[in-house]
Amino acid sequence: MKSIRRDIMFVGGLSSALLLTALGVFVYALVTHSLDRQFRLLLESRLTVVAAALDTDDHGHIRFDAPSEPAGGRHQSAFPRYIEVWNSAGRVQYKSRELGADSLTFRFPGANHVYFDDVRVHDDFHVGEMLAVVRMEPDENDHQDGQHGQAGQLGAAEFRRIGLSGDGPKFTAGGKPATIYIIAVAHSLENLDDTKAILAVSLIVGCGGAAWLSVGALILIVSRGLKPVRWISDQIEAVGVADLSDRLATDAVPRELMPIVHRLNDLLCRLQDAFVREKQLTADIAHELRTPVAGLRTTLELADKKLRTTTEYQESVRNCLAVTLHMQAIVENLLILSRLEGNQYKFSGETFRVDLMLAETIEEYAAEISRRNLKLTWNNRSERQLSAPAGAVRLVIRNLLDNAASYTEPEGCVEIALTEDSGNIRLCIANTGSRVAAENAQRVFDRFWRGDEARSLNGLHVGLGLAIVRRIMQAIGGDITVETQAGGWFRVKVLFKNMALNDAS
């Protein structure tokens, strides 16, 4: 199952670990680069000091002038412990005592850089070595004395590197040849390496700790973040199934979750409405079935009370049959209404003449109309074709005519009009003898509502017909209205909106 907590933990943990690792590597690289650079600067400064102090004695031996010998004295710290000097031919000219039998690595430093290398002395002792070319310019005075050359200058004292070529560089100074030495100084890398190691360990520990801390923080954040979700869950659980009037409280909900709570409350409202409707429907059905069941039971109990004549039994059976038909009508109409409300009917558009359908349906009720001596008039007759579900329209017409034939008083009037206007077809069926009060006119669409004594007429009117008709008209995109008028007229107007076809046939 998908888990928000797990996803957040995984993505957040991985991201923070990667971020912290990258940060650690970056910091390590930055600091080590800085340390290396600092070390080189130190080495360069010492190289400069050593080069400045380089001198030769009368025998051409290397010696170091002031500020002091590298071996000791008050400037000892400015001097590196490891110094080695070669002539341009690569022959060792000087080596500091600390080097002992070991040697620094000789090579030409190149034209434009100070050569830096990591070499090992004393078996496995790392030192950083830096080499530079130093030229010794003959000192005029010294030369006259046959003594020393001018103190060595390291690459013209600004680290201007001196190119070497052939068997060695040949320099002249004031027309006299200069002597070239390759000087190397080295300094222990121990401190530097230790510092780097400490840095690495610190970063690993720090970043690792930070990663774990961030995971902990994530757990806390996720836990706190999901708390309102759990709260909403508890609230939803507290909403009773039997009573959906409870709503989720909004005062303690974070702004981000407010839309969810509002949607849930809307859903609860709709659910409550649906539940109320269903409960009402169940109560209505139970109520409507109680009376016919009571009729059935009373009739049967009465028949069973004593031995009766055949005629009396026949009467009882007829009564029971009438009640059964009434109950059947309730069940069938309820089924139709239920399917209509559940959108289970698939209406498919057909093309037909509604006037012909109306005429056929009137034929079905001709006997009843004649029996009750009703006066039926059909004033307008549109022959326009209708594009609509024929079965649904037939059910509408049959229900309306059935009501008119049943509710009109004996010798009363039924008026039918079928008109058309700009794509619409209108059917109006009106009858006299209505006992529906004007204030109750709209209640005729309520389930099981009966405006008069219809239930006792033939047992087949159950107060669902107009509810079904309205639902059908809604489903096919039409409209239905009713009105009462003086003289006991009850008028039903049905609008088949934009369903008329252009060509009459």
Place this chain on the structure above:
Amino acid sequence: MRILVVEDFKALRDSLVQALREENYAVDFTSDGRQAIALINQVEFDAVVLDIMLPGVDGLTVLKAVNRLKARPCVLILTARDTLEERIKGLDSGADDYMVKPFSLSELLARLRALIRRRYQPTGGFCEVGDIRLDLGARRVFRGESEIELSAREYSILEYLSLRRGQVVSRSAIWEHVYDQNASLESNVVDVYIGLLRRKIELPGKQRIIHTRRGQGYLIE
């Protein structure tokens, strides 16, 4: 006893009317609330079996009209409404009993008997007049341990007079309570039944039980 059945469901109404007539009640019926009000204002009924949901005006409105009568019949509400609130509302509106559909016919008849009995005699299921004892539940009459055989109509007249013991009851009142609207009025039918009753319940040489008040009616003491 005369009973009005107000019920709009034809099959139930017909069966109820027949069942009550078979119990020797005089029964009138209607399916309409307005017509029910008109009837109770015309005729002094002993009991009304009343549905609530009626065309015209509803049963509770009919009940209000009943409550305004001087000689108020007892009312049994017979309805499909079964919630506690509706039962309480019906009884608080003045109904004497409340039954929910569907119901047992025998229970309905028993309840009606009890209601009518209480209307005239607050306690017991028996009524004693002299040495005559009426078992109102079983609709039987005894003198001592021996039963007096009466026809249904004779019993109805004796029961009505006995329940109104000490009161002068007019011939028309007896007529109204023993016959329904379907019966054709014959001027001396009540006198004929009184004569028959006297022969069956009064012993020769003993004090009369049914007294005639000339120009007023009959009296049982």
